[in-house]
Amino acid sequence: MESTIKSTLVQSLGESNGEFVSGQRIAEIMGCSRTAVWKHIEELRQEGYVVEAVRKKGYRIMSSPDTVSAIEIQNGLKTKKLGQHIIHYDTIDSTQKIAHQLVQEGAPEGTMVISEEQTIGRGRLTRNWYSPKYTGIWMSIILRPNLPPVKAPQFTLITAVAVAKAITEVTGLEAEIKWPNDILIQGRKVTGILTELVAESDRINAIIIGIGMNVNQTVEDFPEELKTVATSLLIEGNEPSKRSELVKEILIGLEKYYALYMTEGFYPIKLLWESYSISIGKQVIARTFNETIEGTALGITDDGVLRLQDKNNKIHKIYSADIEMK
């Protein structure tokens, strides 16, 4: 089904908030015959929409399929920039890779790439990210802040706050942030954030924020090596979530915190981040490229660097590490 026709049809049905919309009215909005409307409704049904049709009343959408298409995400989305351009794939190697290509082609701020599945999903430090079909959120968002490159790491923290808040809003589950880029529920990873930078020496060209969220996987869906460390919102909350709702909340939150950061600086973000953090005040083991440091996580600096106090009271600044909670 051609996507602008589909979009107009879904919007015309959505406008009425659950009331019936007459075939005549839809035909007027779409500029086509009532027979054509009937055909388009049939196509919608084939794509997983449940549409009720009642003689003399018209049509109404009873439920939409759980896709993360542009139509589903943009339906009722109240953002100014984020998610206003969405490129949706049924399957793709990596949304992050596509986002990099779009940056080179001059894609505007807020452009987003999302796929039902990634075949070579990317994690931090060129690790893989398991991204099976229809059960998670695999997306990349392009921001273009007018800032020096040194500010880029702060965007991981801004995003972490937006994601943790979105999870709590949609599912009621308590999401926690493990420095620098993991979102956990009950100690298991439910979301990873990958912040990539494209820059000249003194100026950010783009920040590409990759978000991978486990939503509707069951325990059996995870490969053996991930079962003890990873979880999904379904496993933790015992009910499936609508992925497009989560995406909308992430976009709304990220737009809000990004604006806050650009006007007020990092301080309010730092406070929010610390309120979600499980690392702060705890004993942790930090494995960096060169060494392993045990100590108490004191907090983060204004640059998003982790401050760790070892048993000799020496304070270490951790720029990059894998963190294990003791």
Added chain:
Amino acid sequence: MESTIKSTLVQSLGESNGEFVSGQRIAEIMGCSRTAVWKHIEELRQEGYVVEAVRKKGYRIMSSPDTVSAIEIQNGLKTKKLGQHIIHYDTIDSTQKIAHQLVQEGAPEGTMVISEEQTIGRGRLTRNWYSPKYTGIWMSIILRPNLPPVKAPQFTLITAVAVAKAITEVTGLEAEIKWPNDILIQGRKVTGILTELVAESDRINAIIIGIGMNVNQTVEDFPEELKTVATSLLIEGNEPSKRSELVKEILIGLEKYYALYMTEGFYPIKLLWESYSISIGKQVIARTFNETIEGTALGITDDGVLRLQDKNNKIHKIYSADIEMK
């Protein structure tokens, strides 16, 4: 002409260093008949090679066309990594854009994109770069140093030294560096360098170094608005240069200084850079995003930042600016 055949043919002729190579010998190397050799030689001639053919002696190349194809650049190139993978275009929008795509596809360090012409050549701060056909060097080189993103600006200075040295080696002209990224001859710009960074928060994924060099343009070739500020090696030296020779020297120098930097750090690069610099010790006007500062350029810091002393003896650190010599 198919490029691997051409490459084998040019190499088999090049091996002999100006001596004749028999048709029989070439046929053996290429694994084809002597009639096929004759046909391939004809094709070479059509592409601008001058090939002498003498009965009972064989063939020899008298001159090659001035292209910057992989064959021309790699013929006799003594580098380990840089330029070992070359993607050559007759025309392309931007070599920098292609290099970004190659980075996303995992291109190895040293991969290089070069085009005879750019239709949308890119300069610093998204300015355009005038890149007409066959007269200049329009190239992008991918490096993958295992370093934090904060080191990226130093690569502009490493490249500037390699480019200035290559110009002097090939043409004998005295090239000077104007901070941060311009190479001048007699006060006019002959080369610009654009360093772009692709990184995670704490780790460089790739540095893409764009080099645009005016080589064989005449004064008439430049658009009116560039005539007073830009120049070419031909204009300054009164003779044309072989572009592939310049590219080779740039690659050799860049590989050398990059290795020096990775083992010894920035200090030796800084000394080299200062030896080519025209800004240091001079009165300059620095126009930054926010302000205009006049003063004496004292030198650069280990981060490649310009130190500028104003008339009240206050020292300013300049991260990004357009510099005008007073």
